[in-house]
Amino acid sequence: MSETAATTPAAAPAPAPAAPPPEPYDLRQGLLFASVSLLLGITQGLGVNLVNSNLTGIQGSLGATAAEASWLTTAYFATNISASLLLTKVRYQYGLRWFADIAIGVFLLLSLAHLFTQHLASAVIVRAALGLAAAPISSLTVLYMAQAFPPARALTGFMLGFATLQIGMPLSRIISGDLLQNGQWHGLHFVDAGLALVSVAAINVVRLRPMPTQPMFARGDGLAFTLYASALALFCVVLTQGRLHWWTDTPWIGLCLAAAIVLLGLYVMLELQRDKPLVDLRWLASPFMLRFIGATLLFRIVLSEQTVGAVGLMNQLGFTNDQMHLLFMCVTAGTIAGFLAVLPVLPSRKFGRLGTVALVLIMAAAWMDGQSTVLTRPHDLILSQTLLAAASAMFLASAMLEGFLHVIAGGLKNLISFIAVFSGGQALASLIGQAWLTTLLAERQRLHYAHLADGLQLADPLVVQRLAQLGGAYAASLNDGTARAGQALALLGQQLTQQSWVLAYDDLFHLIAAVSALGFLVFAGTHTHRWHRARQAAPASLVPSSS
Template sequence: MSGTASEPARAAATDAPMPPAPTPAPATAAPPAEPYDLRAGLAFMAISVLLGITQGLGVNLVNSNLSGIQGALGATPTEISWLTSAYYATNISATLLLTKVRYQYGLRWFADIAIGIYLLLAVAHLFTQNLGSAVLVRAALGLAAAPISSLTVLYMMQAFPPAKTVVGVLLGFAALQIGAPMSRVISEDLLQIGQWRGLNVVDAALAMLCFAAINVARLRPMPTQKMFAKGDSIVFGLYACALALFSVVLTQGRLHWWTDTPWLGVCLAGGVLCLGLYVAIELQRDKPLLDLHWLVSPFMLRFMAATLLFRVVLSEQTVGAVGLMNTLGFTNDQMHLLFTCATLGTLAGFVAAMAALPSRRFDVLGDIALVLIMVAAWMDGDATVLTRPHDLYLSQTLLAAASAMFLASALLQGFGHVIAGGMKNLVSFIAVFSGGQALAGLIGQAWLATLVVDRQRLHYGQLVEHLQLSDPQVAQRLAQLGGAYASSLNDNSARATQALTLLGQQVTQQSYVMAYNDLFHTVALVSTLGFFVFAGVKTHRWHRARRATTGVADAAAQPSSP
C-alpha cells in the first residue's frame, strides 16, 4: 500500500526535465523497503489466532451443545434449534454489508466498532433468561461476528512480509478452523461449571481479550473508497431476507419435517420471491451490490458447483461421524481424541496447500481432497453397534485434511481469478465465498440428516418385519434380555415387557447404524461421481486448448498468399 501511494511521485520524478549539468545526474535510488519487524509479525499472528478461536467458539460452542443447553432454557430439542437458525439467518448476508463498510470507512474504525459490538452482545448473552431473549441475542451476535473472520485473515496477512501474503491468507483461514473441534473438547466442562452461562462467559472473556489486543497492535491503515450507492438499502434488504428465510428452512426443515409443516413452504416461497426481486432490481442498477453478470460466468458457475459439492460431502463429518457416535451413546467428552485428530488433519491439509504454492497447481488440491473424502467415507461405511471413536480416528483425520485442502484450493483459485480480472470483483467474490460456504454447508447438513431419517425408517420397518416371537432366535434373545432382570424382578410378565423394550431399543439403534452406513456410502458415491465429472471437464478443456494451439501453429506454418 505504501508502494502504491508513492507511484505518482515516482512518475512525476521520472517525467521532470533533468537539470543542466555537464554529466548525467545519477538515477534516484528507490526508497528502501520497510524492514520486516519479526516482533510485530508474531504479535499480529497471535492476535489472528485469538480472533480465529473467538469466531470459531462463538459459532460452535452453542451449535455443538444444543442438547446440553435446552434444559437451562426450558426448551424442547426443536425449540432450541432456533438458536442455530437465528445465528445463520443474519450471519450469511452480513459479510457483504460489512465488507463494504470496511472499504468505505477504514480498517481501524471498522475493527474497533466490530469487536466492540461483539463484546457488548457477548456480555448481553450472560443475562438471557429464556429462549426468546437468547434467540434475539443470537441473531444479533451472528451479525456482529461476521467481521471477525475478515479481521482474522487481515491480521495474519500483515504478520508476513508482502511477498508471503498468500501464506498469511492460508494461515488466517486455518486459524478460523480451530474453534470447531475445540468447542467440543471444552464444552462439557463449561456446561458442568456454569451450564448455559458457562459457554457465554468464555465468549465474553475472549471478546474482551480481542478488544484489548486489536488496540495494542493496530492494523496498518488501508485506503478507503466509496462503496455504497443509492438504493443499496432496498436491494440489501431483499438479499438478506432471502438468505435468512433459506437458512430457516434448511435448519428447521428436517426437525419439523419438510412436507408436514405449512409455514416452511411459506418461508421457502418468501425466500424465492425476495431473491427474484433482488435479481430483477440488481440487474438494472449501474452500481450493484454484487456483479451478477460476473457470477454467472463459466468460472464462477464451476466454482459455485464445486463449493456446493464439497460442502455437501464434507457434512459427513458433523452429521455422519458425530451423529453416529451420539446415537451409540458417546458424548463430546468421550470423543476428545477424535476431535484432536480432526484438528491435526486440518492443520496438515493447510500445510499441504502451502507446499503446493510454488507449483501453483491449486486445482490438484481439490482432486486430492475428493479422493481423501472417498477413502474416508468408504472406511466409515462398515460401522456396527460396536464401533467406537477410535475406529474413526484415521477416516476423520483424512476428512479434516480434505476439508482444509478444498478450502485452500477454492480460495487460491478464486482469488487468482479475481486478481487476473483487476480486483474489480473482489467484494462480490468475498460475499459469494463466505456466504456460499455457509449456505452450502447448511444444504449439506439438511440433506444428509434427512437421508438418515428416511433410511432409518426404512431399515426399522424391515428389521421389525422379520422379528417374530415364534422365531427360536428371537425367543432366545428375549430370554437373554429378560434374564438380566431376574435378580430384580420376580414377575415373569414384567421381565418379558422389559425384554421387549430392550429389544426394541436395540432394533432402533441397529436401524440407525444401517442408516448412517447408507449416508457414508452415499457420500462416497457422490464424491466419486464428482471426481469423474471434474476430471472430464478438465480433460475437455485441455483438448480444446490443445486444438486451439495446434490450429494457431498450423495457420502460422502456412505460406502467406502472394
C-alpha cells in the same frame, strides 16, 4: 520562428518522484500480527461452535425442546450469512481501524449479553445479533494474518488466516464438556466474553496498517440489501427447521420457502437494472464462477459427513463430546495438516489438483465409515475423520486461493462479490448439505426399522431366546414374569431402533462415497479435456505466420 529557436530542444518534463522503498520486514511484528490473528480466529470459531456443537446440553438449562433450541443456530446463520457483504463494504468505506474498533467492541458487548440471558427468546435475539457482529471478526482474522507476512507472501497469509478460522469447530467439542458442567449455558459464554475482552486489548496494542478508503454505497443499496438479507434468512429458517418439523407436515415451512424465492427474485430483478449492484450477478453467471459455485456446493455437501455422519453416529450410540476428545484432537491435527499441504502448491498455483486429491480422501474416509456397526467406537473413526478434516482444509484453501487469483486477474473489481459468495456460500451450502443428509437419514432409518421389524416373529425360536436373555437381566429386581417380559420387549425395541439408525448411517456414508467418486470422475474428465485441448493447440502455435 528563428533557426535558433527551432533547434532549441523543448524543456524536458520533471521526473516523477521515486516511490518510497518498502519498509523492511520485521519478524517480531509479523509474529505479533500472527498471534492476534490466531486469537481472533479462535474467538470467532468458538463463538459459533460452542453453541452449535452443544445444543443438547444447552436445551436443558434453557428449558427448551430440541426443536426450540435449534432456533439458536437458525438465528445466528440468518444474520451472519448476509452480514459479510454489508460489513465488507463498511470496511472499505470508513477505514480499517475504525471498522476493527467498532466490530470487536460490539462483539464483546453481545458476548457479555449472553451471560444475562435466562430464557430461550432472549437467547435467540442475542444469537441473531451476535451472528451480525461475528462476521467482521472473520475479516480481521484474515487481514491480521496477511499482514504478518511480507507483501510477496501475502497469499500465504490469506490462506493461513482462513485456516485459523477452522480450528474453532473441533476445539469447541474438546473444551465444551467441562464448561457445561461448571456453568451450563452461561459457562460457554464466559469463554466467549473472556476471549472477546482479550481481543479488544490485542487489536489496540497491535494495530493493523491502514488501508485506503473508497466510496462503496450507492442509491438503492438499502432496498437491495433488505431483499437479499431477508431471502437468505428465510432460506436458513427453511433449511434448519424443515428437517426438524418435517418438510411436508408444517405449512409455515412452505410459506417461508415461497417468500424466500419471491424475495430473491425481486432482488435479482432489481440488481440487474442497477449500475452499481451489491453483487455482480452477471459476473457470477460467468463459466468460471458457475464451476466454482458448483464445486463449493458439492464439497460442502459431502463434507457434512463429519458433523451429520460421524458425530451423529457416535451420539446415536450414546457417546458425548467428553468421550470423543482424542477424535477431535486428531481432527484438529488433520485440519492443520491439510492447510500445510497446500503450501508446496502455492508457487505453481495448480490448485485444481488439490480438489481432486480432496475428493479421493473424502471417498476413502466415507467408505471406511460405511463399515460401522453398533460396536463402533470413537477410536475406530480416528483415521477416517482425520483424512476428512485434511480433505476439508485442502478444498477450502484451494478454492479460496483459486477464486482470489481469478479476482486479482480481473483487477479486483469483483472482490466484494467474491467475498459475499465465498463466505456466505460456504455457510449456506453447509446448511443445504446438513438438511439433505439428515432428511436422508430419517427416511433410511424408517425403512430399515420397518424391514427389521417385519423379520421378527414372536414365535421364532431365536427371538424367544433373545427375549429370555434380555429379561434375565431383570431377574434379580423383578419377580413378576410378565413385567420381565415387558422390559425385554422394550429392550429389544431399543436395540431394533439403534440397529436401524446404524444401517441408515452406513447408507449415508456409502452415498457420500458414491457422490465423491462421481465428483472425482467429473474433475478428472475436465482436467483431461483441458490437457488434450492444450496439447492440440500447442503445435499450431509453432506454425510460422504467412506474413
